[in-house]
Amino acid sequence: xxxxxxxxxxxxxxxxxxxxxxxxxxxxxxxxxGLSQYCNDYNCFRDIYAAKNLExxxxxxxxxxxxxxxxxxxxxxxxxxxxxxxDIEALAKDIDDEYLFFLSSMGTLIPGxxxxxxxxxxxxxxxxxxxxxxxxxxRKLRSSGIENYIHHLVLSDDCGITxxxxxxxDYALERTGATAETTVMIGDNYDADVQGAKNAGxxxxxxxxxxxxxxxxxxxxxxxxxxxxxxxxL
Numbered sequence: 402x403x404x405x406x407x408x409x410x411x412x413x414x415x416x417x418x419x420x421x422x423x424x425x426x427x428x429x430x431x432x433x434x435g436l437s438q439y440c441n442d443y444n445c446f447r448d449i450y451a452a453k454n455l456e457x458x459x460x461x462x463x464x465x466x467x468x469x470x471x472x473x474x475x476x477x478x479x480x481x482x483x484x485x486x487x488d489i490e491a492l493a494k495d496i497d498d499e500y501l502f503f504l505s506s507m508g509t510l511i512p513g514x515x516x517x518x519x520x521x522x523x524x525x526x527x528x529x530x531x532x533x534x535x536x537x538x539x540r541k542l543r544s545s546g547i548e549n550y551i552h553h554l555v556l557s558d559d560c561g562i563t564x565x566x567x568x569x570x571d572y573a574l575e576r577t578g579a580t581a582e583t584t585v586m587i588g589d590n591y592d593a594d595v596q597g598a599k600n601a602g603x604x605x606x607x608x609x610x611x612x613x614x615x616x617x618x619x620x621x622x623x624x625x626x627x628x629x630x631x632x633x634x635l
Contacts, residue, residue: 402604402623402634407579408521409530409555409598411588415608416514416529417541426504430496440483450479461532462563462593468534472497505540510547511610513628518550520632528553530573530586532563532593553577564590565597587631595621606631 413419427450430436431443440446454475460466466474476493485492521527529551531538535558542548555573562568574581581602588594588606591613595605599620607613607621608628615624623634 402585402606404583405585405604405635406526406583407528407577407585408525408635409528409573409584409586409603411586411590411594412529412531412538412541413533414511414589414610415587415594416511416518416547417545418509418511418514422504422507422509425507426500429503430500433499434492434496436480436483436485439480439485446479446483449482450475453478458532462565464563464566468558472501476500501534501537505537506544507541508545510545511628515547517628517631518547521635522550525635526552526577526579528555528573528577530555530564530569530588532557534558564593565600567597567601570598570601570603585635591618591621606634 410416427447428443431446436446437443457466457471457475461468461471473490473493476496477490480489480493518527527550529538529542531554533556535556538556539554542551542554553576555569555576557563557569560569560572562572564570573579574584585604585606586594586598587608588598589608589610591607595607595618598605604622605620606623606625607618609615609624609626613624618624625631625634
């Protein structure tokens with residue numbers, strides 16, 4: 402991939418292993434708040450939460466709901482479904498605060514992530530572009546020991562626009578002084594990362610951690626199964 406000067410990397414499930422870290426954090430709040438008294442099957446609790454969280458994040462990506470609604474509703478809905486009585490909105494807020502604090506204190510990275518950052522930072526201006534929340538994403542960088550690799554942390558919180566909407570990609574270029582023609586986006590989300598960046602004129606690398614059929618992701622310039630592969634592309 403010739404002519405690249407600036408690299409933007411998605412954080413969650415591209416560098417920082419959200420899927421694995423969130424499993425631990427979700428179990429932590431289930432135990433800490435005694436939710437087994439309402440739902441003694443943790444897997445059922447997890448599945449209800451995961452499905453609602455995914456639904457809400459899809460809405461958030463397109464600006465159909467705001468952050469406050471997302472972080473309260475995902476647990477309010479889950480608590481309602483497992484039969485928790487009383488003021489569940491207040492409890493949902495407490496649970497989400499604890500979940501995000503505990504989650505962002507964890508440091509497990511995707512295999513090969515630190516090695517890739519070591520490689521990229523010697524050649525390119527390396528930045529994060531994420532729809533995650535400001536206070537949470539910064540803490541993830543610190544907890545995982547990768548803060549010093551990142552020149553700019555560009556978040557939807559900063560500009561009020563979420564990936565895949567073009568505005569956040571244009572904002573990222575303004576923040577870094579980069580140009581679309583010399584910028585590449587690396588991410589795991591085909592919709593938010595690849596199609597969003599492609600629509601903004603960037604080049605794209607899809608980290609295929611979700612196991613997409615390659616024929617279903619035509620907008621990705623490059624598809625890799627392991628982060629290590631990126632070192633032979635950039």
